[in-house]
Amino acid sequence: MPDREAAQDQALRAAEKLFYSHGIRAVGMDAVRNASGLSLKRLYQLFPSKEALVLQFLSRRDRQWRQALAHYVDTHTTPEERVIAVFEWLHTWFSEPDYRGCAFINSFGELGGTSPEVAAQTRRHKQAFRDYLVTLVTATGRPATLGDQLVLLAEGAITTAAITGTAQPATQARDAARLLMLTYAQHNQAHPDVGQ
Structure with a gap:
């Protein structure tokens, strides 16, 4: 399992591509999970909400x-x-x-x-x-x-x-x-x- 910093980077790279290409509202956490290769549980450990992920993005x-x-x-x-x-x-x-x-x-x-x-x-x-x-x-x-x-x-x-x-x-x-x-x-x- 990647360490916290690497996992955050992985999630943010996936989220950035998705949010920028499709818009924030159109992209759910499931899509970020699929694109990042991280589990949904891990995503929510790193970012307690979608808004937290958006703000980090x-x-x-x-x-x-x-x-x-x-x-x-x-x-x-x-x-x-x-x-x-x-x-x-x-x-x-x-x-x-x-x-x-x-x-x-x-x-x-x-x-x-x-x-x-x-x-x-x-x-x-x-x-x-x-x-x-x-x-x-x-x-x-x-x-x-x-x-x-x-x-x-x-x-x-x-x-x-x-x-x-x-x-x-x-x-x-x-x-x-x-x-x-x-x-x-x-x-x-x-x-x-x-x-x-």
Whole structure:
């Protein structure tokens, strides 16, 4: 019998694939048992309820998603390149054959109204992404308000790509981000004292 940590990982890998592919409500604990190879008794020892499993799935997804994004962005040198790299990474993500949009938006859509914990985890994930992108933007010398605008571009691209089944929204959002960055840079050159 696998130790607790290995069994949790086994269950979470199975649950993530099922929840992300089919939706949370459509997947019962029996399906997770079958996909993970763990007994139902063992599953409930590890996760006392389906909601506990969902919350762990979201926590793991948050950590992995943000690490993958940061790892990609960190391969770029200049502050401007690092901002644009966010949208390039989104394009790569959208191009994955099993892309179904944001797991947090999907989970919030299914459970946000009935599970305060799922709603809170979704808000924390989105806030962490916003904070990260704003940090990248302010490192270019541009204001945090531009970061907020780019977050909306990214979030719109994430949803649109899921609906349309194409990675094109990432390219469109990247181009819009470049234009906004350029506009702010030109505005600051023309009005260097504004916003000081």
